[in-house]
Amino acid sequence: MYSPGDFPPFAVTVDLVVLTVRSDALCALLVRRGEAPFRGRWALPGGFVRIAESVDDAAARELAEETGVSGLHLEQLGTYGEPRRDPRMRVVSVAYLALAPDLPVPVAGTDAAAASWVPVSEVSSLAFDHSVILGDGVERARAKLEYTPLGTAFCGREFTVAELRRVYEIVWGVSLDPRNFHRKVTGAEGFLTATGQTTARDGGRPAALYRRGDAAVLHPPLVRG
Amino acid sequence: MYSPGDFPPFAVTVDLVVLTVRSDALCALLVRRGEAPFRGRWALPGGFVRIAESVDDAAARELAEETGVSGLHLEQLGTYGEPRRDPRMRVVSVAYLALAPDLPVPVAGTDAAAASWVPVSEVSSLAFDHSVILGDGVERARAKLEYTPLGTAFCGREFTVAELRRVYEIVWGVSLDPRNFHRKVTGAEGFLTATGQTTARDGGRPAALYRRGDAAVLHPPLVRG
């Protein structure tokens, strides 16, 4: 059918849409490019897939390098393969979506001039086709929050219902009734696990602390707005 | 950041999960491999991405070549990039999901020994990691039928509500109440467009004929049995 040598050679990269919620905004991790092409422009973090590692492993490796944290939620978003998306050669990029809690501060990547959390509403035009990829990632994240318990991926290990609600309000850009939200998330099977602890971070009655549960999908789904 | 020559070379292919409903079963389009590796085994149709075409275009081209039909629903499913998924070289495959009506019969592909519709329940082990890809495609198709009007992609240009219902029953493997199904699909905004024609294919009162509507998502979604 084919043999080495008669196939067109491609470079394969991974690009990461890493999202978090901080300072009342949905933010993406961006790096400023230190070299051509698009030198000085913001871009998604990413890099080449090594010849002996899987594409998924490459994404996990890059994510750990950029954030300094492992174990974050990571899923494939899509593959972007227009012929001229990189002006220098034929590059096919596999994009991944990662959701992170409010991490201290991005560590400077090995080959990036600077890394920073940028509110997605303030992102203008990124290098390559990364604006499209980021848009697709944000849309996927918003959709995933409806029918999976992934809102918890934006929170720390322990969190209150109010903190989780803020995540949903910021990601969806809506306001939710605190009482109905509370009933819904505490009632959904496997969404939250009570720790038995409470905290009083904001004055008022102390709130119970929860950890994420073990459900992979939500029955019934949360409804947006 | 990088330059031609210092990146690991990959081959990039597209693989197609083409599904249809025929003979009361959900069927996938498979080809029997004519060459090593996996000679004689069933595999998903697919092929190399050409150096000057986009990955999406490559998928559409392969789909038209295999089915003889263009304009089918085609969407990216995922990218499979384990280092050893092809025993001969490093190949990254971008998989696509296509949904087709009951087409006459597959035309023999250019480089495939034979092509055939095979009920997915009877598919045993395919070449490469194609069993995994097929499974992912079937799962995606089942999910898509819930919240998009894509069930109509399995029907011809004009169809009755009963024919559409059979599609859902076969894909989901459940039985649905004909009366509630009728009310739901005719009530969903943009799902169906009435043609004004009727047909009496099965005896009984003639059924109205519909074409697919223009909605991209369903409000409210159909619910799986």
Place this chain on the structure above:
DNA sequence: AGAATAGTGTCTGTGAGACACTATGGC
């Protein structure tokens, strides 16, 4: 006490499923 936030109870509207009933064809 008063303010603030946490959490519960209750009402009401909407929609899904069950299924009786009507409509329209072939025989």
Place this chain on the structure above:
DNA sequence: GCCATAGTGTCTCACAGACACTATTCT
């Protein structure tokens, strides 16, 4: 007439949203 399938009306239950109300802390 009978049978088969198409399509509508209606009942009931469950759940989402609105919001009154109670609970527990801080100042």
